[in-house]
Structures are given as C-alpha cells and as structure tokens.
Amino acid sequence: MIALKTVGHPASRIDALQRVTGRATYTGDLHLPGMLYARVLRSPHPHARIVRIDVSKALALPGVKAILTHENCDVVWGSGDMRNKRYLFNNPVRFAGDAVAAVAAVDRHLAEDAMRLIDVQYEVLPFVLDPEEALKPGAVEIQPGGNLSADNKGEHKPETYRHGDLEKGLREADQVFEDHYSSAHINNAQLEIRVSTAEWAGDKLTVYAATQGISMCRIEIARDLKLPLENVRVVCKYMGGGFGNKNQCQDSDLMAAMLAKKAGAPVKLEFTRKEDFIAVHGRWPTKQYYKVGVKRDGTLTAIQFRGYSGMGPYRKSSGDIAGVELYQCPNVEKLVYPVLTNMAVSANLRGPAYPQGIFGIESLMDHIAYELKMDPIDFRLKNMTRKYHDELPYTSFGLEDCVLRGAEAFEWKKRWHPPGEGDGPVKRGVGMAMGAFGAAIGRSSAVIHLDGRGQYELHVGVTDVGTAAKTTMALIAAEELGVPLAKVSVVSGDTEVCPYSVGESGSRTTTHTGYAVIQAVKDLKQQIADKGLPQGDEIRTGSATPDPATPKDTARYSFAAHFAEVEVDTELGHARVVKYLAAHDSGRIINPLTCASQVKGGSTMGIGMALHEELLYDAAHGLPLTAGYYGARVMTHLDTPEIGVQFVETEDQYGPFGAKSIGESSIIPSVGAIANAIFNATGRRVKDLPINREKLLEVLA
Amino acid sequence: MSKISRRKFVETTGTGLVVATSVPLAVQEATAQEGSAQQPVAAPTPVVVPRTPVRLTINGTEHRLPVEDRWTLVEVLRDHLGLTGTKIGCDRGECGACTVLLDGKPVYSCSQLAVWADGRKIQTVEGLARNEHLHPLQEAFIEHDGPQCGYCTSGQLMSAKALLDHNPHPTMEEVRAAMTGNICRCSNYNRYVEAVLAASASEAVGRTA
Numbered sequence: 001m002i003a004l005k006t007v008g009h010p011a012s013r014i015d016a017l018q019r020v021t022g023r024a025t026y027t028g029d030l031h032l033p034g035m036l037y038a039r040v041l042r043s044p045h046p047h048a049r050i051v052r053i054d055v056s057k058a059l060a061l062p063g064v065k066a067i068l069t070h071e072n073c074d075v076v077w078g079s080g081d082m083r084n085k086r087y088l089f090n091n092p093v094r095f096a097g098d099a100v101a102a103v104a105a106v107d108r109h110l111a112e113d114a115m116r117l118i119d120v121q122y123e124v125l126p127f128v129l130d131p132e133e134a135l136k137p138g139a140v141e142i143q144p145g146g147n148l149s150a151d152n153k154g155e156h157k158p159e160t161y162r163h164g165d166l167e168k169g170l171r172e173a174d175q176v177f178e179d180h181y182s183s184a185h186i187n188n189a190q191l192e193i194r195v196s197t198a199e200w201a202g203d204k205l206t207v208y209a210a211t212q213g214i215s216m217c218r219i220e221i222a223r224d225l226k227l228p229l230e231n232v233r234v235v236c237k238y239m240g241g242g243f244g245n246k247n248q249c250q251d252s253d254l255m256a257a258m259l260a261k262k263a264g265a266p267v268k269l270e271f272t273r274k275e276d277f278i279a280v281h282g283r284w285p286t287k288q289y290y291k292v293g294v295k296r297d298g299t300l301t302a303i304q305f306r307g308y309s310g311m312g313p314y315r316k317s318s319g320d321i322a323g324v325e326l327y328q329c330p331n332v333e334k335l336v337y338p339v340l341t342n343m344a345v346s347a348n349l350r351g352p353a354y355p356q357g358i359f360g361i362e363s364l365m366d367h368i369a370y371e372l373k374m375d376p377i378d379f380r381l382k383n384m385t386r387k388y389h390d391e392l393p394y395t396s397f398g399l400e401d402c403v404l405r406g407a408e409a410f411e412w413k414k415r416w417h418p419p420g421e422g423d424g425p426v427k428r429g430v431g432m433a434m435g436a437f438g439a440a441i442g443r444s445s446a447v448i449h450l451d452g453r454g455q456y457e458l459h460v461g462v463t464d465v466g467t468a469a470k471t472t473m474a475l476i477a478a479e480e481l482g483v484p485l486a487k488v489s490v491v492s493g494d495t496e497v498c499p500y501s502v503g504e505s506g507s508r509t510t511t512h513t514g515y516a517v518i519q520a521v522k523d524l525k526q527q528i529a530d531k532g533l534p535q536g537d538e539i540r541t542g543s544a545t546p547d548p549a550t551p552k553d554t555a556r557y558s559f560a561a562h563f564a565e566v567e568v569d570t571e572l573g574h575a576r577v578v579k580y581l582a583a584h585d586s587g588r589i590i591n592p593l594t595c596a597s598q599v600k601g602g603s604t605m606g607i608g609m610a611l612h613e614e615l616l617y618d619a620a621h622g623l624p625l626t627a628g629y630y631g632a633r634v635m636t637h638l639d640t641p642e643i644g645v646q647f648v649e650t651e652d653q654y655g656p657f658g659a660k661s662i663g664e665s666s667i668i669p670s671v672g673a674i675a676n677a678i679f680n681a682t683g684r685r686v687k688d689l690p691i692n693r694e695k696l697l698e699v700l701a
Numbered sequence: 702m703s704k705i706s707r708r709k710f711v712e713t714t715g716t717g718l719v720v721a722t723s724v725p726l727a728v729q730e731a732t733a734q735e736g737s738a739q740q741p742v743a744a745p746t747p748v749v750v751p752r753t754p755v756r757l758t759i760n761g762t763e764h765r766l767p768v769e770d771r772w773t774l775v776e777v778l779r780d781h782l783g784l785t786g787t788k789i790g791c792d793r794g795e796c797g798a799c800t801v802l803l804d805g806k807p808v809y810s811c812s813q814l815a816v817w818a819d820g821r822k823i824q825t826v827e828g829l830a831r832n833e834h835l836h837p838l839q840e841a842f843i844e845h846d847g848p849q850c851g852y853c854t855s856g857q858l859m860s861a862k863a864l865l866d867h868n869p870h871p872t873m874e875e876v877r878a879a880m881t882g883n884i885c886r887c888s889n890y891n892r893y894v895e896a897v898l899a900a901s902a903s904e905a906v907g908r909t910a
Contacts, residue, residue: 016843019851020835022786022826026852029785109750109771191790191798191852191886240788240852241886273791466850466887597846597889604888629795629884637881640890 001588001649007479007657010593013471014490015238015464024238027210028195028270035197036065037108038259038269041101041115042279043093046127046342046622047140047313050091050120055101058117063106066263067118070100073258078224079248081314083150084143088251088258092125094142094313095342096623097278099251104259104267127622131310131339132287142313142340149315149338159320161334163389169302169331173293176302177371179364180289183356183689184614185310187282187627188349189634192240194271194280198256206233209253212246213503215461218495220249225257236463237493243605244348245280246465247505277344277627282615284309284338284346286321288360293331298374300329300383307336307357312345319346323357326434327365327383328390342622344615348505351437351664355606355671359689362433362672366679370419376676377407380434388555395550396652396660398585399434399559406583407432409646410563415579420683425571428578429681433672435560437507439587439652439660443547444512445499446520448477450528450540456481456488458520460513461501463493467663468594469509475590476514476656480521499543507558507661510590514656519544550654558660559585559648562603562669566677573697575678577607581644582670587652587660599666600643606670608635612690755819759784760828768815775799775810778825786826786855790884797883800856801825807863809882826855829862837900838862845896849887857883861897870901 293302319338369379524542790798
C-alpha cells in the first residue's frame with residue numbers, strides 16, 4: 001500500500017478544542033428568545049385503550065401554552081414504523097412508555113406540573129412480551145394483521161434466505177449439532193439526552209435536532225408534516241452520540257414542531273433519561289435456534305437457522321439476525337421472524353443485526369470445534385467465508401489475516417488451554433470470534449470553496465456523532481488537494497449551508513461522503529485549471545454528487561477478529577476481561593488515532609453487552625425495571641480493560657483511498673469472543689445474554 | 702481490581718442516587734405499577750414557587766440571583782447563567798456528565814439544589830483554561846483523543862481535575878477509580894485514562910491546582 005501524505009497519519013480532531021472547553025454547542029445548549037419547554041406524558045400500561053383524556057385542568061394552569069394528544073394531533077411518524085401507521089400519539093397505546101400527550105409551558109417545571117394534571121382513563125388490554133409467545137394462537141393482536149410483522153410485499157412471512165439443499169447437507173454430515181441462544185433488549189444509552197427545538201417563521205420550520213443525519217431528518221420532517229422540503233431546515237452542530245437511535249427524524253422533532261406551531265413560540269422538547277431508555281428504542285432481543293451439519297474433518301455441510309426478534313409494537317428496522325454468512329457452507333437455510341410485542345421498541349444499535357447473532361453462531365462454532373477436538377482458530381480458518389454467501393468475491397478480504405495476525409499478537413497458542421482446566425476458584429480462559437460488516441459505497445455530496453487567501457472551506461452535511469467525521473472529511477480533502485490539514489475548514493451540521501449527505505448510520509460516512517469530497521476537490525482543481533487561482537475577493541467552488549457502485553458480482557465488506565482473555569471467579573460468578581485484542585480490516589485507515597478510538601469504544605460496549613447490560617422487564621405487569629444507567633449496567637471506567645487494536649490494511653480499489661467501514665464492525669465480534677473466553681475458562685457455556693453473575697453461578701453449580 | 706464500586710463512589714460524592722426535585726415525576730408515576738384503570742389526578746399546583754437569593758462564586762466570579770428552591774445547580778448553570786459546558790446526561794445522579802467542583806470536590810450538579818450551593822465556590826469546565834492557556838488535562842484530552850462525541854467530556858475533565866488536585870501523580874487504578882462515576886457511552890475509557898496519566902506526567906500539572 002502506497003503511503004500518503006496526510007491520510008494514514010494520526011490527527012487530533014479539528015474540533016477537539018471546542019469539545020474540551022465546553023464551547024461545543026450541542027442541541028440542548030441552544031436557548032431561543034421566548035422559548036417554551038415541553039415534556040411528554042407516557043402510558044403506564046404495556047397495552048391499553050385510551051377511553052377518555054381530559055387536558056382541561058392542565059391547560060388552565062397559567063403558563064401552559066399548548067398540549068397535544070391523539071385527539072388533536074394526527075401526525076404520522078413515518079420512520080417510527082416501516083409497516084404500520086404509527087402516530088405521534090397512538091390509541092391504543094402499545095407499550096409502557098408510548099406517548100400519550102405533550103405539553104409546552106413557559107418553564108420546564110410548569111410543563112411537568114401540567115402533565116400531572118392530565119386525566120387519562122385507560123381500558124387495560126392483554127399484553128405479550130416474548131416474541132415466540134406473541135406468535136402463538138390466542139396471543140393478543142398488537143397491530144392489524146397479526147404479530148409477525150409483514151415483509152416488503154406486505155405478507156406476514158419470516159424473512160428467508162436459502163442456498164443449496166439443506167436436507168442433503170444434513171444427510172451428508174457425520175455429526176449434527178443443535179443448540180439455541182438468546183439475547184436481551186439493551187439500550188443505546190448515548191450520553192446526550194434527546195432534545196428537539198423547533199421554531200417557525202411563517203410556514204418555514206427550523207428544527208434544532210440531535211440527529212445522526214441532518215439530510216434524512218429534514219426529508220422526513222418535510223414528508224411527515226407535509227411541508228415542501230425547502231421550507232424545512234435542520235441544524236445539528238455537535239452531537240452527543242446515538243449509536244443508531246438518532247437516525248432519521250425522531251418523534252421528538254415532530255412533536256416539538258407541532259407544539260411550536262400550536263403555541264406560536266419556539267419549543268424545546270426534552271426527553272428524560274428514563275424516557276430515552278423506554279420510549280425510543282434499543283437493540284432487539286433475540287431467540288436463536290441452530291442446526292449445523294459437519295464432517296469429521298470439520299467441514300461444514302449444512303447450517304439451518306431459525307430466529308425470532310422482538311421488535312416492540314412498532315417495527316422501526318429489519319430485525320435481522322446476522323452471523324450465518326460468516327461461514328462457508330454449501331447448504332444454508334435462514335428464517336428470521338420479526339415479531340411485534342408490547343416491550344420497548346427495538347431498532348438500530350451499533351451493528352443492529354450483528355453482535356447478538358455473532359454471539360450465537362460463534363458460540364456454536366466454538367462448541368463444534370471443541371467437540372471435534374480442533375483448535376477454534378483452525379476450525380475458523382477452515383470454514384470462514386471466502387466469498388459472500390459462497391458466491392460473490394469480496395473486493396478485498398482481510399478476515400484470514402485478522403484471525404492469523406490477531407492470534408499471533410494475542411499469543412493465542414500460549415494462552416489457550418483445554419476448556420475448564422485449572423483448579424480455581426479464579427479461572428482464566430481465552431476466546432475469539434469473527435465479524436464482517438458491509439462497506440458499501442454510494443451517493444452523497446460535497447462542496448468545497450477556495451478563497452483568495454488560499455483557504456479551503458469544505459461543506460459536508462455530516463453531524464459527527466463522535467466518529468470524528470468532520471476531521472476525516474478534512475483529512476480526505478487535504479490529501480486530495482495536497483495541502484496541510486490546517487488549510488481546510490469544515491462547515492457541517494446545517495441543511496441551509498450543507499449539501500445532502502448520507503446519514504451517519506450503517507458506517508457509511510467515510511465511504512460515501514468521503515468519496516464525494518474527493519470528487520468535489522477534483523472538480524475544484526478543474527475550475528482552477530480553467531480559470532486560475534482566485535484573486536482578491538474571488539472564490540472558486542467545486543462540487544460533486546457521485547453515486548459510485550461496486551461491480552454487481554462483488555461484495556464489499558470490512559472484517560474483524562477479536563480475542564479476549566477473561567478471569568472468572570467461579571465462587572462469586574464474577575467475570576472480568578483482563579486482556580483484549582481487536583484486529584480489523586477496514587481497508588486503508590484514514591486516521592489511525594480516531595479509528596482506533598472507535599475500535600476501543602465498540603469493543604468495550606460489546607463487553608458490557610456480553611456481561612451485564614439488560615433492560616429487564618417485570619413479566620407480570622409488562623413494565624421496564626432497569627431504565628437508567630445504574631440499572632442497565634453500562635460499562636464504566638473500572639469495568640474497562642486495555643483494548644489492543646491492530647489494523648490489517650487491505651488494498652481495496654473502491655471508496656476514498658481504499659477506506660472501508662469501521663464504526664459498527666468494532667462491536668460485532670466482541671460479545672462472541674467474551675462468551676467463548678468464559679467457556680474456555682470454566683468449561684461451561686451460558687447461552688443467554690447477558691452472561692451475568694446469576695447465570696454463571698447457575699451453570700457452574 | 703475494583704476497590705471502589707460505582708455505588709460506593711456515588712455515595713461518597715455526597716450526591717446519592719435520589720434526586721430531590723428534578724426527577725421527572727410524571728414519568729415515574731406514569732410507569733409505576735398501577736392496578737386501576739384510572740390515573741390519579743394531582744392536586745392543583747401552586748403558581749408561585751418560593752425563591753431564595755443565593756450567592757455563587759463560579760469560576761472566580763460572584764453571581765447573586767434568586768433561585769427557585771426546586772432548581773438544581775446544573776439548571777442554574779445552564780439555563781440561568783449560560784454556562785452550557787456542563788451537560789445533563791441523566792439528571793438523576795448516575796452518569797456524571799454534569800460533574801462540577803463544589804469547594805474543590807467533584808459533585809453531580811444535577812443532584813445538588815442550587816440553594817445548597819449558596820456561598821460556595823463552584824468550578825466548571827469553562828473555568829479550566831486560564832487566559833486561553835489550556836489546562837494540561839485539556840491539552841492531553843486533545844492529544845489522546847479523549848472526546849468521541851464529547852458529551853461526557855466536561856464531566857470527565859472535572860473529575861480528573863479533582864483527582865490531580867489532591868493526587869498529582871496517580872496510578873492507572875487510581876485514575877479509573879476516581880473517574881468511574883463518569884460514564885462514557887462511546888466507551889472511550891482507555892483514551893481518557895491515557896490522557897489523565899499523560900497530564901499527570903506533565904510538568905505543568907502541579908502549577909494549575
């Protein structure tokens with residue numbers, strides 16, 4: 001790989017100064033003159049019909065300016081459900097936390113006071129939390145048409161993938177393994193609370209949103225409020241994390257806009273932390289059933305997978321369970337049932353379909369290797385995917401190197417031992433797992449200006465959710481221009497002055513918008529070649545909206561292999577990670593400093609998911625019990641080991657300078673690696689996430 | 702490894718887990734277990750809320766203002782004094798985004814009533830740099846890529862400042878223990894610890910306490 005001048009060298013974030021001095025202006029930091037504060041009243045029941053709602057007492061409170069309920073607001077939140085009509089305020093309410101009313105008042109406390117004066121009469125309905133229970137005959141119907149969410153064609157069928165002949169594959173096997181795994185609902189739990197501030201000027205609307213994509217947010221607000229696109233402006237200058245739950249436009253954006261319209265004043269709508277935990281969305285809980293056929297020498301002959309994803313009552317995303325595609329196998333059948341339940345809504349959280357699915361398949365494959373008396377690494381080298389779905393070649397492929405070089409750096413051979421070996425009570429063990437995540441290229445835009453002083457100003461519609469996207473875009477521009485990074489400033493986070501950008505979801509910003517930056521710079525160079533450098537107050541502008549694609553018969557993926565060593569106290573059931581190595585093929589690394597931070601963060605989040613995070617429910621009442629940082633047990637400083645990071649840079653001819661994706665692939669293998677390390681330490685396997693103290697003690701008993 | 706649990710930390714910072722006034726009661730009530738189909742309606746709310754004049758010395762500047770007795774310290778800082786560098790992540794004493802120094806000690810400002818701070822000294826992230834000279838911690842946070850999304854950063858900085866003020870050369874374990882009340886969901890903990898250790902090794906750190 002040819003070394004580049006700017007790209008590939010560690011660079012501090014161009015906006016780091018703002019972030020360490022408190023000067024970075026996040027959405028909630030904005031204060032508009034005459035602004036009202038708004039709060040949302042939510043359902044205390046997992047499923048109920050609103051028989052009567054009386055807001056008169058609340059409206060009578062001096063200082064209360066507007067109240068919305070299902071009776072006076074029929075706005076449909078388009079991205080709140082891919083299949084059914086989801087209103088901002090629904091009747092019936094379908095989960096504990098479904099919005100019932102929103103109140104705007106002159107101050108926050110008054111809005112809360114008013115909320116308590118709203119009188120709601122509910123007719124309580126039966127509810128169901130478990131996706132398999134929800135599919136049984138006699139289960140309460142949560143949406144018309146049944147609890148198995150409809151597919152793209154509107155048919156209530158599982159999402160299905162098949163190749164080869166499953167029965168033949170199972171017949172050819174020397175041994176068939178069957179097992180099941182499951183995973184919990186966990187919350188994105190980004191630190192920034194959800195805030196939307198909306199302001200109208202005539203029929204023009206500005207929404208200061210906390211969003212992962214200003215362009216999509218704007219398009220969807222315009223669609224849902226039936227406004228011309230040019231009448232909507234979305235601003236998000238600094239963004240405090242989302243991990244998938246601030247994609248698109250949120251109901252808070254629409255509620256703030258409707259309240260502001262009704263009240264005739266700007267409105268800042270804030271969700272509390274508890275609301276964020278129960279009323280937005282988290283990772284879908286899954287139940288996974290596997291049947292795998294294998295030859296005596298370890299060759300896979302068949303993989304059958306049936307999975308159930310609990311989507312909550314509104315289907316916001318696919319509900320897919322990924323992982324089977326990590327393995328080369330001629331006969332595969334995969335059925336996934338996205339099921340409606342009365343739990344909190346489930347949708348995107350960093351690598352939405354992956355860590356829980358990888359946990360399942362990598363636990364089982366680890367188990368098969370153990371039963372066949374093969375080293376887990378050898379088993380994976382023999383069976384890992386080498387073509388996407390056994391069919392399409394990858395544009396670049398670093399999975400094997402991730403496994404080999406990661407294992408070497410981790411000293412796998414030295415650390416691995418037969419499972420359960422050792423006297424205890426504290427036992428050590430190692431585990432590994434693989435991962436792959438798409439690195440698609442596609443449509444986005446960029447504009448770049450050059451002024452007479454020789455300063456470049458890059459306009460890109462990114463918000464920078466913490467990935468260092470602004471810095472990455474500047475580095476790419478500086479490289480293509482052949483100028484120092486300091487010559488490039490970035491304008492971002494405002495649809496008024498930024499062109500369309502793909503949202504910061506799907507780990508696509510570098511590959512999509514980064515590529516558009518290169519094309520815009522090329523256009524600028526052409527302008528300069530044609531008209532010369534700008535003089536005095538002249539300005540030259542380059543722009544591009546490329547829509548690149550990889551050839552139809554190829555697949556473009558990032559790859560990873562993670563290695564973990566854990567210590568399990570077999571008397572207390574306490575597991576902690578003592579050593580960790582993450583090896584990643586993300587093509588060319590644009591900024592090794594911030595890219596490694598992504599890997600460290602994603603791996604750490606995965607450890608939390610593996611060992612303790614869960615939104616627990618009271619099954620008798622259908623109510624969430626652990627809706628907060630303390631109860632959900634997210635990772636803290638003390639829980640976090642040193643995460644080693646190794647980049648395996650493959651040459652890829654697509655994307656900006658051959659860069660692939662990173663943000664999501666960083667969490668994907670981590671959960672499986674931890675689970676397998678616990679097996680290696682104890683000789684026992686916990687098959688239900690999280691692998692907490694209670695479950696460990698149960699299998700160790 | 703963990704000599705101090707997070708619960709212990711929260712207790713010792715004097716904030717506790719119960720927030721006096723700012724917990725959104727309506728949501729709590731709305732999600733509490735209820736057998737009846739009807740929601741209780743609260744008694745009519747008084748329109749006039751008592752106010753108490755307070756004197757706060759924030760980053761060396763004295764502020765005198767009347768505060769509603771239910772206002773939290775972070776609310777006064779952000780909404781009434783324009784000091785928005787201090788963030789609200791949970792408003793219930795769990796995440797540490799709102800950490801400020803109260804008479805030199807790190808506290809969750811969401812869990813302190815403003816009236817309790819009367820007559821006391823408060824330091825926020827805005828007071829870390831002196832005349833555009835960044836604190837060594839700020840320099841180290843930039844160099845070691847501490848902030849990812851940056852939302853927890855102010856709180857991380859203030860906890861780290863409190864640590865270095867009384868223990869200028871902590872071990873890695875001491876850094877982790879002192880900062881464990883500050884959650885970073887981007888989970889950039891490695892970077893924050895690296896940065897604090899780097900700052901503690903810099904010569905300037907002794908001079909900024």
